[in-house]
Structure formats: C-alpha cells, structure tokens
Amino acid sequence: MPMSGTVRTDRGWGVDSSSRGRPRESALTVNVDTQRIASVLERVPWATWVMSSAHDDHRSGMIVRWVQRCADEPMLVSVSVKKCHSLEPLIRDSRAFALNLIDETDRYVLKKFDGFYAPDESGDLFDALETERWTTGSPILARARAGLDCRVVRHLDLEADCELYIGQVVEARVISPGG
Structure with a gap:
C-alpha cells in the first residue's frame, strides 16, 4: 500500500510584511503519495562528499550527499x-x-565523517588524515577523488530538516586518477 501524507504548500508568491520578505503561506493542503515522490527523487544523481570548513584553529567535516551545480557564471x-x-x-x-x-569504498573516511561531531567533542576529525589547504583554507582530503573550494555566497535556512549553502567555486582539482 503506498504511503501518503499531507503537505502544506504555498499558493502564490505574495509577500506578507510580517514574513521578512519570505513568501506568504497559504493554508492549501494537498494529499501526496510520499512513496511515489521518493521513488522519483531517488533518480536524482548524487555522490558522497565530505563537506569541510575551518576557522582559527578549529576544523570539522561531515558527509553530505546533495551537492548540485547551480550556475555557470560564476x-x-x-x-x-x-x-x-x-x-x-x-x-x-x-x-x-x-x-x-569520496570514493564509496573508503570505509575509513565514511565512518569518520558520518556523524554530527563537534571538533571539541571528538577531537579533530582530520587527525591521521593527510590534508591540504587551498584558496579558502578549508581542509581538502589528499585521498579524495576530487575537491571543490568554495566561498559562501548565500545561506538559506529552509523550513525543513535541511539548510542550503550556495558556494562560489574558487578552486577545483581532480586529486586521484580514479576521480
């Protein structure tokens, strides 16, 4: 039996003055087949990435799977x-x-970065891993297949379980021959 649920959607793009520029929400309710939606979304290509950042003496990283090119210039x-x-x-x-x-078979990196660990709770996640720093100073794993170094141009706090970062790629390299 297909799973279904109720989803609230926005109707139109009017802006309510109390919403700080966000679209006005309407109470339009739609019944959706969540299993069907999930089966279609599974067709969207993805890969396994370690997203990393550093500031002062702290650095951290985590596994992310939803990375997408979204503009050509820049x-x-x-x-x-x-x-x-x-x-x-x-x-x-x-x-x-x-x-x-990240190579899908690199179990060490997958295990090390597959969690929400703060640097002060679990130590430096990059200890015992060879890293490089490119333009922005964010850690790049020497064992990665490829790397993108990005400056944040937008951060969107979505009304969902995720937030969205838009980054301008300032440096990119294929690191290992398999990448």
Whole structure:
C-alpha cells in the first residue's frame, strides 16, 4: 500500500510584511503519495562528499550527499545539509567550505565523517588524515577523488530538516586518477 501524507504548500508568491520578505503561506493542503515522490527523487544523481570548513584553529567535516551545480557564471554549487551540524559556526565565521568527493569504498573516511561531531567533542576529525589547504583554507582530503573550494555566497535556512549553502567555486582539482 503506498504511503501518503499531507503537505502544506504555498499558493502564490505574495509577500506578507510580517514574513521578512519570505513568501506568504497559504493554508492549501494537498494529499501526496510520499512513496511515489521518493521513488522519483531517488533518480536524482548524487555522490558522497565530505563537506569541510575551518576557522582559527578549529576544523570539522561531515558527509553530505546533495551537492548540485547551480550556475555557470560564476560557477556556483548548492549543498543541502542537515540542520544542527558542527560545521555551521565554522562556515558562518570563515564564509567558506570545501567539498571532497569520496570514493564509496573508503570505509575509513565514511565512518569518520558520518556523524554530527563537534571538533571539541571528538577531537579533530582530520587527525591521521593527510590534508591540504587551498584558496579558502578549508581542509581538502589528499585521498579524495576530487575537491571543490568554495566561498559562501548565500545561506538559506529552509523550513525543513535541511539548510542550503550556495558556494562560489574558487578552486577545483581532480586529486586521484580514479576521480
């Protein structure tokens, strides 16, 4: 039996003065087949990335899977990240992040970065890993297949379980021959 749910959607793009420039919400309710939506969204391509950032003497990283090119001039990428992650203060203060394309078979990196660990709770997640710093100073893993170094141009706090970062790519490299 297909799963279904109720979703509230916006009707139109009018702006309510109390919403600080956000679209006005209407109480339009739509029944949706969430299983069908999920099966279509599974067709959207994705890869495994470690998103990283650094500020002062602190650095951290986490696995992200929703990275998408979103503009050509300037070259921009969007990254969807679960809220309440340890990177938020580092990205906010440095206004930068890096994306490290990870080999799906690299269990060490997958395990090390697959959680919401604050640098002071679990130590430096990059200890025992060779890293480089490119233009922004965000950590780039030497064992990554490829890397993108980005300056934050927008941060969107979505009314969802994720937030969205838009970064301008300032440096990019294929690091390993398999990438």
